[in-house]
Amino acid sequence: MGLIFKDETFRDDFTFSNSPAAIRRFPFPFHEDRYMYTVNIEPHIPGPKGSAFEFPIDIDEHYLSDMRDRAITLAQDPLRCQSLPHMLTAEWDLVELLMTSMSDHYPEHFTLTREGDDWHWINRPMGIDQTFVFGDVATLPYRPMEYITRQCQGDFCLLDQRDGDLWMDSGIVTSQADWSLDFDVGMSFKEWHAPVPMAHEVGVFDRALKFLLNMQQGKPVRRLNWTMTINPRLDTSPENYHKWGTDRTTVTPENVGDKVHLRVELQGLWRLPRSNAIVFSIRAYLIKMDELVTVPKWGRRLHRVLKTLPDVIADYKGTTRYRQTTIDWLAKFDDGAPTSKGCWPD
Amino acid sequence: MLSPGIISRPVYEGLEPDVRARHNLIIAEGEGASAILDLAKKTPQDFFAKTTLLYCPAGSAPKNYENQLQALQPKALWTFPTPATVMFRLKGVLQTATMGTRLYVTGTEPFIGLALKEALEAGIDHKSLITEHRGSAKRRVQCVHCKGFTEDVTTNPAKCSHCGLTLLVRDHYSRRLAAFQGVCIDAEVPGDAPAPEEIFP
Secondary structure, three states: OOOOOOOOOOOOOOOOOOOHHHHHOOOOOOOOOOOOOOOOOEEOOOOOOOOOOOOOOOOOOOHHHHHHHHHHHHHHOHHHEEEOHHHHHHHHHHHHHHHHHHHHHOOOOEEEEEEOOEEEEEEOOOOEEEEEEOOOHHHOOOOHHHHHHOOOOOEEEEEEEEOOEEEEEEEEOOOOEOOOHHHHOOOEHHHHOOOOOOOOOOOHHHHHHHHHHOOOOOOOEEEEEEEEEEOOOOOEOOOOHHHHHHHHHOOOOOOHHHHEEEEEEEEEEEEOOOOOOEEEEEEEEEEEHHHHOOOHHHHHHHHHHHHHOOHHHHHHOOOOOOHHHHHHHHHOOOOOOOOOOOOOOO | OOOOOOOOOOOOOOOOOOOOOOEEEEEEEOOHHHHHHHHHOOOOOOOHHHEEEEEEOHHHHHHOHHHHHHHOOOOEEEEOOOHHHHHHHHHHHHHOOOOOEEEEEEEOHHHHHHHHHHHHHOOOOHHHOEEEEOOOOOEEEEEOOOOOEEEEEOEEOEEOOOOOOEEEEEEEEEOOOOEEEEEEOOOOOOOOOOOOEEOOO
16 A cells, blocks of 8 residues: 655644654654663664554655655755765665665555666656666766655765774765754764763763674664654754744743654664665654654653653753743643553553 | 863874874974974984974964074975965975875964864875864854854854854864854844853963
């Protein structure tokens, strides 16, 4: 059965919402009633049918609207997509990874036909029919990474591996939680994570880097990360912070349910075959509080997580101005009952 | 000299002679001259005979360091009126630099950053540079919003010299841009910026 794609916006009038089915498949990130930074990396193996983990690359009802929002952001700021010259092989690796995954798992929407280096890509939802020569940049209308990621949900970074480190040498980042690719291009793993509080001290980045340097082909991994966003805005970039920052002062007890969103990043990592680079995908899922509390366990649990969150993490995630208002609103949905283990709804 | 703890910021270990180098290229600004004079106390005799010095006196001009540098009898001593002219010459020198050349940089952090950026663009690994911070703690800041660079920032917050926003100077540094990141400090409540304080004198 094919997906039905919604027509909605992530800016201006903010018409984005989740269908009841999309709420049920939301990748809720808290497996217990509190939160602290951990490496929390697990194999990116198929999850339950219908979940956001069912396939390596998840396409959902927001696909076309996501892609339209990315095109708007790129038109305003082309430097959201950058690649150092030595990353071209990794870009082609990414084309292969995304086209094969999307066409294998969503054959009603995407078709890839390969005869040697002559490839034929059909993207039915976006009305794209493209023949090209794999490895020949002149045969695509954009550079390879930009071409395919204008057709795939999520931000993508390509990490070069050398000198026992990973380097942020390429990426397309239009739906980020307040970090700048343009500033971070060329940085090492710990350098681009420098602003994250607490995690360096507890050794999270040492362990994560060691793990990632040893990643093997065919064994992708994933982790979840989260923050909160006011209004369903994908482009919460530092570049535009002076335009969207005022959103954070608009939360009142009356509008929490509609304005405050939990933003979950499903981060996937793959070792690439030709370049030995690593793909780091950051797919953002948004859910407003009104939608989240339709799952009673999630309402209870988010209330408890926000209440016990260390202030330094709450500040880093930019929640300070509306955290208490949100906790007070969520309290109505927390009867104190115990919550079951794991992230899934009861 | 600078406070440690900024993970993305390069560490300036201090000038130590690399006696294996065939040729030394020392790029210095202002008080960086005093770091070269200190270096001279621990160098072997032939060190400066194979050393080219590029020097911008900047704020230290009244101290006339050039005479003391000349007394070290370097292979060449070139002085320049501004950091930008130093970088222009450095770019040219690096284009014809040979194997066995060791690059030293000393001065303020923005100056070291600009030289490091030239070195990176010439394909030199940033870890191979020998650096020492001397002089002002002023910062070079890139506005994340308009992407303009503001030089000689000594306060936090600081005004972007291009778009005029009041910027929080974050402890996040990009070698590629040779700059710290500046982010609008009163984006959430415009006009609510704290008064600038002299943090990087």
